[in-house]
Amino acid sequence: MALGGLLHDIGKFALRAGEGGGRLWDDEAHKDFGYKHAELTAHFLTHYLPEQWIVGEAYEGAANHHAFQKGPAALAVAVADRLSAEEREKSEHAEPLYLRPILTRVSGGAPGEWYAPLEPLRMERPIVFPREGAPSGRPEAEYKALWDEFRAKAKALKEAFAQKGADVTAYLASLQHLLLRYTWCIPSASYHTVPDVSLYDHSRTTAALAACLAEEDEATLRSLAHSPDESEQEVALLVGGDISGVQDFIYTITPRGALAALRGRSFYLHLLTEATASYLLRRLGLPPTNLIYAGGGRFDLLAPRTAGPVIAEVQREISRILLHHHRGDLYLALACRPLARREFFEGRFSEAWGALGEMLRLVKERRFAELGDEMYPLVFAEGRDRGNQDLECQVCHHEHPQTREVREEDAPAWRKCPACIAFEELGDALRRARYLYLEEIPPVEVALGQPAGTYEDVLAALGLRARLLERPPAETSEGTLRAQVLALDDEALNALQFAPRWAVGRQWLVNVTPIAKGRVASNDELAEASRGIARLGVLRMDVDNLGHIFNKGLGGLASLSRLASLSLSIRIFFEGWVEALARQMNRERANSLYSIYAGGDDLFFVGAWDAVVDLAQRLSSDFAAFSGFNPAVHLSGGAILAGGTYPLYLAANEAAEAERQAKSLEGKNAFSFLGRALPWPTFAQAAEEARRLDEWVQGGKAPKSLLRLLMRAQEAYEEMVERREREGAEGAPQGYYGPWIPRLEYALTRLAEREKALAEDLHHLRSRLREEDYRSIAWIGLAARWAELLNRERSERR
Numbered sequence: 092m093a094l095g096g097l098l099h100d101i102g103k104f105a106l107r108a109g110e111g112g113g114r115l116w117d118d119e120a121h122k123d124f125g126y127k128h129a130e131l132t133a134h135f136l137t138h139y140l141p142e143q144w145i146v147g148e149a150y151e152g153a154a155n156h157h158a159f160q161k162g163p164a165a166l167a168v169a170v171a172d173r174l175s176a177e178e179r180e181k182s183e184h185a186e187p188l189y190l191r192p193i194l195t196r197v198s199g200g201a202p203g204e205w206y207a208p209l210e211p212l213r214m215e216r217p218i219v220f221p222r223e224g225a226p227s228g229r230p231e232a233e234y235k236a237l238w239d240e241f242r243a244k245a246k247a248l249k250e251a252f253a254q255k256g257a258d259v260t261a262y263l264a265s266l267q268h269l270l271l272r273y274t275w276c277i278p279s280a281s282y283h284t285v286p287d288v289s290l291y292d293h294s295r296t297t298a299a300l301a302a303c304l305a306e307e308d309e310a311t312l313r314s315l316a317h318s319p320d321e322s323e324q325e326v327a328l329l330v331g332g333d334i335s336g337v338q339d340f341i342y343t344i345t346p347r348g349a350l351a352a353l354r355g356r357s358f359y360l361h362l363l364t365e366a367t368a369s370y371l372l373r374r375l376g377l378p379p380t381n382l383i384y385a386g387g388g389r390f391d392l393l394a395p396r397t398a399g400p401v402i403a404e405v406q407r408e409i410s411r412i413l414l415h416h417h418r419g420d421l422y423l424a425l426a427c428r429p430l431a432r433r434e435f436f437e438g439r440f441s442e443a444w445g446a447l448g449e450m451l452r453l454v455k456e457r458r459f460a461e462l463g464d465e466m467y468p469l470v471f472a473e474g475r476d477r478g479n480q481d482l483e484c485q486v487c488h489h490e491h492p493q494t495r496e497v498r499e500e501d502a503p504a505w506r507k508c509p510a511c512i513a514f515e516e517l518g519d520a521l522r523r524a525r526y527l528y529l530e531e532i533p534p535v536e537v538a539l540g541q542p543a544g545t546y547e548d549v550l551a552a553l554g555l556r557a558r559l560l561e562r563p564p565a566e567t568s569e570g571t572l573r574a575q576v577l578a579l580d581d582e583a584l585n586a587l588q589f590a591p592r593w594a595v596g597r598q599w600l601v602n603v604t605p606i607a608k609g610r611v612a613s614n615d616e617l618a619e620a621s622r623g624i625a626r627l628g629v630l631r632m633d634v635d636n637l638g639h640i641f642n643k644g645l646g647g648l649a650s651l652s653r654l655a656s657l658s659l660s661i662r663i664f665f666e667g668w669v670e671a672l673a674r675q676m677n678r679e680r681a682n683s684l685y686s687i688y689a690g691g692d693d694l695f696f697v698g699a700w701d702a703v704v705d706l707a708q709r710l711s712s713d714f715a716a717f718s719g720f721n722p723a724v725h726l727s728g729g730a731i732l733a734g735g736t737y738p739l740y741l742a743a744n745e746a747a748e749a750e751r752q753a754k755s756l757e758g759k760n761a762f763s764f765l766g767r768a769l770p771w772p773t774f775a776q777a778a779e780e781a782r783r784l785d786e787w788v789q790g791g792k793a794p795k796s797l798l799r800l801l802m803r804a805q806e807a808y809e810e811m812v813e814r815r816e817r818e819g820a821e822g823a824p825q826g827y828y829g830p831w832i833p834r835l836e837y838a839l840t841r842l843a844e845r846e847k848a849l850a851e852d853l854h855h856l857r858s859r860l861r862e863e864d865y866r867s868i869a870w871i872g873l874a875a876r877w878a879e880l881l882n883r884e885r886s887e888r889r
Contacts, residue, residue, distance in 0.1 A: 093378040095152025095168050096265055096301030097270065102131030102276055104290060107188065108238030109231060125157025138478050139245040144259065152301060165668030166312040169301035173316075174326065174435040175293055176279070177650045177809040187286030188230040188277045193223045193656040197644035197858065198723030205719040207276040209233040211240065212663075213581045214671040219663055221719050232275075241273040249479075251589035261573045261594045264379045268596025270294060275659070279652070292656040298380035298391040306395050315432065325396045329443055330427040332367055333451045334360065334388035335458065340420050341739040343487050343511075350685060350697070351611060352486070352511065354604075355518030357688035357695075359546045361600070362615045364388055366553040367409055367423050369531070373554065374405050383651075386666065387691020391447070394427065402427050412552040414459055414469045416510075416543045418475075418489055426450035428716075441649035445642040454585060468539055472719040484508035491542055511674040513545035515834045516769055517559075522604035524559035525583040530571040532556050567592050599666035601689035601861045603673040604680030605698070608632050612682060614697070615735035621699040623881040625788075626736055629746040630707055632692030632716075632728030634661070635759040644723065664717050665689050672713065676706060695743065700732045707762060708778060711771050725771070727753040729763035732880075742883050767873050780859075780874035781881070783839040783852075788882050793849050798879040800838050805872020806864070807831030832865055 105112075105348035106127060112134045114120055116127055124130040136145060144150070152168035155161055159639045161169060177782055188208035209230065212218065248269065270291050278286030279293035303326070304312060337360060344352045362480055368382050368390040375398050394402065408423040413421050426447060434443050457464055482490040484507055491508035498504040547668040550557055557566070563586070568573050577598035578584035586594045587786040605620075612620075618627045634640075669689045673696070675685050683702035687695040694710075696703055711726050718724035727747025733742040749763040762774045769777060784801075785795035802808040808854045811829045839857055843850040860867055 092148040092152060092164060092167055092296040093147050093380045094259065095156075095164060096298035097169050097174060097263065097380060098136065098140075099132060099153040099156050099268060099297060100128065100130035100136050100279065100290060100689050101866060102133075102824060104130040104234075104238060104241070104274060104277070106134060107230070107277070108234040113137075123158055124154070128340075129154060129157045135245075139242065139249050141249050141262065143255055143257070144262075148305075153456050163309045163312060164308065166303040166316055167307070168297065168301050170296045170312060170315045170326075171305060171642075174526045175296040175650075175652050177652075177704050187284065188234075189226050189286065190276050190289055191287045191720055192719065193284065193287055193653060193658050193718065195221060195719035195721055197640050197657070197721065198519075201719030201721035203719070209237055209276055211237065212272050212275045212668045220713075220716055222721070225575045237273060237277075238636065241500060242267070244269055244273075247344065248589045252591050252867055254591065257591050258573050260378055261575075261591070264466055264575060264594035265589060265596065267295065267298075267380055268594070274595070278724075286294060288650075288656050289659075290657060294653050295380050296383070296393075296652050298378070299383065300327060302378055302381055302434070303393050303395045305862070306397070309645070320433060320436045324396050325429045326432055326435070327396055327430050328394040328398055328402075328423070328427045329450060330371070330392050330394050330398075330402060331447045331449055331451050332364075332371070332390045333424045334364060334367075334421060334456065335424060335455045336417075336419075336421045339620040340417075342743055343420075344740055350614065350687075351515045352516035353518070353687050353739065354521055354685075357513035358517060358521060358600075359514060360388055360688075361386075361690060362546070362550060362555075362557050363421070364390055365529075365534055366550050366557075369555060370409065370534070371402070371405050371425075374408075375401055375635070376798040381867035383452050384656055384662075386658075386662060387693065389691065391444070393430075398403055398427060399427060407465075407678050409553070410459050410462055411465065411469065412537055412549060414462070414466070415537045415539075416549045416552070418563060419459070419470070419544060420487075422455070424454035424458075427452070430502050434491050435651060437651040438647035440651050440654060441642050444654060445638075448638075459715070463560040464606070477766070481506075482641055484511055486511040487542065489539070493542070510543060510545045513547065519544065519611060520559045520605070521602055524602065525560055525579050526560040526563055527575075527577040527579060527590055527598050527600070528558045528564050529575045529577065530556040530558075530568055531573045532570050533572070543597075562592075563587060569737065596760045599600070599662065599695070601666060601670040601673065601675060601686040603670060603684055603686040605677065605685050605695075612685070613735070614737075614739065617683065617698050618687065618735035619699075620681070620702075622701050624700070624732075624883040626700045626732040626880075627737070627742065628696075628698055628703030628730055628807040629733060629739075629742040630696045630698075630703040630728060630730045631693070631711060631746045631750045632707060632726050633691075633750070635727050635754065636723075637661075637692045637726050640724070643680065660717075661692055665694060665763065668713065668717070669710065674703065675708050695746075697739070697742075700730075704764060705729055708775070711762065719850065725760040725878050727759045727761050729753050729768075732765075763850070767869065769873070775872050777874045777877070780871055784875060784878035785881050787849065787852065788878060792852070793846065794842075795879070795882065797842060798875045798882075800835070800842075801868070801872050801875035802836045802879065804831050805868050805875070807834075808868045808872070835860075835865075836866075 110131055112131045114130060120130055136150050136153055152164040155165035156168040158165060158171055165769055190209055191205060195201040195205045203223055205223055206226055207221055208218060209219045240313040248265055275289040275291040279288050279290045280286040289828045311877050315324060341356050346557060364385050368385050375394050402425055409423050413423060427449055431442060434440055479490055482494045484491060484494050485505050486507055494506050494508045496504040498509045508762060535551040537552050563576055572594035576593050576595050577603060578585060578587055579598055584597045591597060607616045614627050618625045673684050673686060680702060684696055684698040684706060695707060707728050707730060714726050724857055729752060730748055731745045731749050753761040753763040753768045756768055761768050761770045788795055808831060839853055843853045
């Protein structure tokens with residue numbers, strides 16, 4: 092059923108590529124298929140679907156969903172198509188051939204017209220960033236080139252799964268990856284509709300709904316097909332999963348091996364999100380298409396309307412696993428709510444999504460309550476913490492019988508348990524990885540009384556085995572039910588071949604690791620890579636008001652497909668483009684950035700301090716361009732400087748506080764650096780001023796005393812501001828005047844008299860100061876501090 096839903100509109104792709112199909116389009120054909128694209132879908136299935144699946148639900152659902160006479164499979168796909176296709180908004184354009192990216196549409200929309208290029212999805216700027224204006228290419232030729240490449244891949248996929256007994260779930264997963272690559276940029280919309288949902292997002296949500304409807308009888312399907320849009324008839328369940336305890340878990344690290352441990356723990360949370368979602372799908376007997384979103388410790392999926400009891404049992408099963416292995420540090424909250432037919436229309440789906448979020452919040456307030464009396468033996472099992480200091484891990488502070496001392500180079504030894512050691516090894520393995528290999532296995536039962544295991548034991552209990560590889564695997568391991576090989580970069584994807592043993596595809600993962608002396612660079616080495624003062628930069632950023640964008644940003648247009656498109660767009664930027672940009676910057680400037688995590692809608696990087704600030708600026712401007720400069724879509728963030736030996740978890744907390752400072756500004760859309768939060772446009776002015784001052788000092792045009800003069804003026808201004816605020820003075824510009832202004836003017840005049848080559852530049856600097864009644868000293872002083880840090884001599888760097 093999911094396969095039929097996934098391919099039901101593939102004929103639209105063929106039609107736009109100029110395919111004619113194998114049948115004359117006459118009254119008989121119209122009666123059989125309803126629309127030409129449906130006949131082309133049937134033609135594609137006949138030639139590119141493995142023979143064992145050409146008959147049955149897949150063919151009937153995909154080929155006949157517009158036919159006048161429908162069987163149960165065609166009815167299910169037709170209902171799913173109708174509910175998913177509610178995204179379509181009327182337009183004056185007859186035939187939309189280019190996709191309008193969804194981020195250019197939220198909260199009133201971006202100015203101008205924007206479209207996505209007709210190209211296979213790759214993490215390259217000309218492809219993933221929208222283009223402005225009217226398309227100037229030849230769409231027929233572009234569709235033809237895209238179709239020919241897709242058709243060749245589909246043929247190779249068919250041949251790989253041609254033998255009887257091939258696994259339909261593995262085939263479906265490979266096909267979904269293939270459709271993402273080639274139909275992410277194709278509009279699903281047909282005549283006179285706004286093309287803001289891709290064929291990929293429409294197809295995957297149709298597939299998910301069709302799978303939910305597979306258990307319904309024909310009478311129920313006919314009732315759903317003919318009931319009014321305002322019907323309260325239940326269609327499916329919207330299910331959400333949310334891992335809590337993430338922040339404390341990630342920052343459970345020590346100074347030694349901190350970067351590898353932090354990276355390993357954050358990657359494990361990615362694996363745990365995928366593992367719990369996959370475990371639930373398997374227990375419900377659902378295909379991978381039913382997973383609508385997974386990232387940042389959260390997942391959302393669609394399930395049949397009768398799945399509630401199984402979901403409740405899965406909640407208990409996963410809670411037992413996590414409580415045993417993580418001792419309460421991590422918890423997965425599960426919640427579900429029925430979706431009535433009416434909630435797919437008039438923008439009501441976002442309300443349902445928001446209500447699910449509130450249900451998850453309530454579940455997280457009663458962690459593990461679903462276990463009832465089962466909780467006692469799990470918490471107080473024999474062998475748990477008993478105050479034995481020799482067995483206590485100095486990282487997580489839990490006791491384990493296999494805790495041992497670990498010594499690195501000349502550093503003191505640390506007692507570490509197997510789980511904490513495994514996280515460090517996982518983080519280190521990431522730097523060499525090009526493939527993520529996931530094997531589905533029978534779940535390994537948790538044995539009470541046994542010590543807590545490593546991340547591998549947790550995943551095994553959820554029926555998953557994960558390996559990071561430099562080359563594709565040669566064969567599956569013993570006991571594997573099915574597998575996936577996921578390339579971690581576009582070049583690695585091109586080297587993958589379809590095989591009946593596993594699904595293949597692309598995994599976006601921000602995996603940027605600086606190398607020094609053949610190993611992962613240390614905090615000290617990253618700090619030393621900075622220009623000027625040797626400091627580690629710690630950066631945190633996320634999207635402003637993302638919850639509002641999902642819940643309200645699309646207004647009455649908020650449909651299942653549009654919200655799925657929105658989720659995919661956020662993933663492409665944060666999990667795909669962020670890595671491409673950071674890798675490019677590391678090539679430009681020898682290994683100065685290290686990704687800790689980037690997923691969901693937020694990111695955390697460390698590196699040379701000046702490099703992370705540059706990264707923040709570029710990400711802000713790129714995200715603006717990615718959304719078509721939509722004024723409602725923007726990022727805020729904060730960066731702090733720390734010594735190479737400063738505890739990273741403390742630096743992370745300070746960076747989080749800097750980010751909160753930026754978000755405290757009215758309208759957000761800001762960045763905090765060196766203790767001051769500025770709106771991005773003002774910060775861009777400060778960055779340009781810092782560049783200018785740096786050039787003057789570096790070129791010998793200005794003395795460093797100019798920087799100190801501006802910094803002292805900024806301090807005097809801020810003291811005056813604080814004093815006036817304490818006194819409750821009005822915010823008139825003259826309320827902030829003080830002796831610092833004439834002193835600054837006098838000093839700049841004298842400097843211009845001494846430094847003739849600088850006189851004109853100082854005249855322009857004074858003009859910039861006067862433009863805002865000297866309030867611009869707030870950001871000009873920050874620029875001076877920035878330039879001063881860049882110009883620290885080697886002997887002054889510490």
